[in-house]
Amino acid sequence: MTTSTDRILNFSAGPAIMPEPVLERIREDTWNIDDSGIGILEHSHRGPVVDRVFEETEQRVRTLAGLGDDHEVLFIQGGASMQFAMIPMNFLPADGVADYPDTGTWTTKAIKEAKLFGGVNVAFEGAASRYDHCPRADELSLSDDAAYLHYCSNNTIYGTRYMLPPQTTAPLVCDASSEMFSRPWPFADHAMVYAGAQKNLGPSGVALVIVRRDFLERTCRDAASMLDYRKHAKNGSRLNTPPVFGVYCIGLVLEWILESGGLPAMADRNQRKANRIYEAIDGSGGFYRGHATIPCRSTMNITFRLPTEDLEAAFLKEAADAGMSGLKGHRSVGGIRASIYNAFPAAGCDTLAAFMKDFARLKG
Numbered sequence: 001m002t003t004s005t006d007r008i009l010n011f012s013a014g015p016a017i018m019p020e021p022v023l024e025r026i027r028e029d030t031w032n033i034d035d036s037g038i039g040i041l042e043h044s045h046r047g048p049v050v051d052r053v054f055e056e057t058e059q060r061v062r063t064l065a066g067l068g069d070d071h072e073v074l075f076i077q078g079g080a081s082m083q084f085a086m087i088p089m090n091f092l093p094a095d096g097v098a099d100y101p102d103t104g105t106w107t108t109k110a111i112k113e114a115k116l117f118g119g120v121n122v123a124f125e126g127a128a129s130r131y132d133h134c135p136r137a138d139e140l141s142l143s144d145d146a147a148y149l150h151y152c153s154n155n156t157i158y159g160t161r162y163m164l165p166p167q168t169t170a171p172l173v174c175d176a177s178s179e180m181f182s183r184p185w186p187f188a189d190h191a192m193v194y195a196g197a198q199k200n201l202g203p204s205g206v207a208l209v210i211v212r213r214d215f216l217e218r219t220c221r222d223a224a225s226m227l228d229y230r231k232h233a234k235n236g237s238r239l240n241t242p243p244v245f246g247v248y249c250i251g252l253v254l255e256w257i258l259e260s261g262g263l264p265a266m267a268d269r270n271q272r273k274a275n276r277i278y279e280a281i282d283g284s285g286g287f288y289r290g291h292a293t294i295p296c297r298s299t300m301n302i303t304f305r306l307p308t309e310d311l312e313a314a315f316l317k318e319a320a321d322a323g324m325s326g327l328k329g330h331r332s333v334g335g336i337r338a339s340i341y342n343a344f345p346a347a348g349c350d351t352l353a354a355f356m357k358d359f360a361r362l363k364g
């Protein structure tokens with residue numbers, strides 16, 4: 001049997017760390033859930049246990065996101081990348097245009113998919129500044145009659161985030177994969193918010209999708225059933241055999257967030273955790289160089305470089321020896337990335353910050 005003492009600090013960008021009480025509960029429910037004598041992996045998706053799991057999970061999403069009846073809550077397979085295609089397939093007419101500020105790899109991929117279905121206005125070209133920030137209002141060039149504006153609220157690879165959603169009169173569509181439910185966000189003002197689960201919500205393979213009912217009515221073409229939001233909504237996310245285990249895990253993670261004080265408490269804790277690492281960067285006399293501009297610093301993914309690649313390799317090796325894994329930056333940015341999602345412990349951020357200070361003192 002494993003215990004928290006034999007687990008190491010997991011800074012992975014995703015799949016990522018899960019709350020330990022949730023892992024303990026999953027272990028029990030995999031054997032026998034709700035005293036049914038059957039584990040969660042073995043229950044029919046049409047039976048009462050899975051009914052309860054889906055209803056409770058949906059209700060927790062509604063509570064955390066502050067949603068009323070005008071939004072649907074869906075669970076769809078295929079991760080966030082499937083959403084890159086489903087969104088334009090459903091909502092971008094062939095002769096229409098959608099605004100897509102490009103803040104890095106994931107929005108670049110979303111743009112590529114959207115171009116298969118209609119016109120795309122790249123409303124901000126982040127590549128020009130190496131994706132070191134999210135656009136200010138005066139950097140956005142919006143089209144007059146956009147079907148929607150798609151943005152990514154937290155850019156996992158670069159460690160940047162929007163402080164507020166972009167301002168537009170077009171329906172807002174947000175990829176919140178790497179920060180879902182890490183801070184209060186005006187979810188109900190969005191036509192759609194989606195998130196692949198494997199960072200802040202649960203295991204990979206399922207996306208949480210929040211979509212406003214009046215936006216669903218703007219569906220512009222008939223898609224194959226599994227790619228049609230209206231059909232998922234009509235069938236309570238059980239159009240076929242759904243990703244039951246993923247939805248069940250999301251439900252437990254959301255219960256843990258609610259019991260931990262909800263989104264304001266998460267945001268406060270996440271900011272304090274991130275500050276410890278940013279202080280180690282800013283206090284290093286230039287030894288560590290943060291990638292994101294200060295106003296756009298993410299609290300979920302913290303990215304920085306060292307003076308040389310050799311020092312970065314030594315940093316990763318010594319960090320691994322000290323029980324810290326998953327710190328290698330994405331290949332497109334290089335350097336170091338510490339992903340410290342909701343479930344990541346504050347003490348782990350202290351450990352990394354202390355390690356960074358020692359490393360800079362010895363090698364700087």
Ligand SMILES: Cc1ncc(COP(=O)(O)O)c(C=O)c1O
Pocket residue numbers: 014078079080081082106152154155156157175176177178196197205
């Ligand atoms: C912001 C963002 N969007 C989309 C994705 C793609 O997610 P998935 O692998 O679930 O398709 C990722 C994955 O890291 C991501 O960080």
